[in-house]
């Protein structure tokens with residue numbers, strides 16, 4: 349499993365040089381990392397996500413991965429945070445919001461980001477095996493789709509990647 353991340357270690361040039369993230373983006377990522385740690389503590393693959401207002405940074409919704417707890421293949425952190433955010437705002441359109449997530453979103457979550465009309469996605473570690481924002485697909489910048497989101501990758505990538513590596517290492521040694 350940790351193959352994803354050792355690939356990144358072996359290809360440092362593949363790391364994305366991010367455009368300057370806002371202080372709101374950074375604060376949201378700090379919170380997303382805390383959520384990822386909380387997930388790891390209950391045996392979930394440590395990925396955390398936060399939906400926040402682009403203009404003020406106000407956190408609307410947050411979640412960590414819950415696939416194991418919920419026995420739900422769709423219970424990715426991003427999906428849970430986006431659905432909760434739409435419920436809280438009483439609107440499925442999250443065009444005034446951004447998403448910070450510790451790992452590059454997959455195809456499912458990138459599709460949801462398009463459907464939810466999120467304005468910006470800030471992610472931590474790249475995912476060469478499943479990433480759908482830049483690594484394998486460019487779902488958020490595909491001109492054929494009816495919505496595009498601004499993408500800032502590589503924010504706190506080392507911390508996010510380390511959490512995942514440590515999690516899978518501990519899993520292997522506990523077997």
Ligand SMILES: [Zn+2]
Nearest residue numbers: 424453454457
């Ligand atoms: Zn996903």
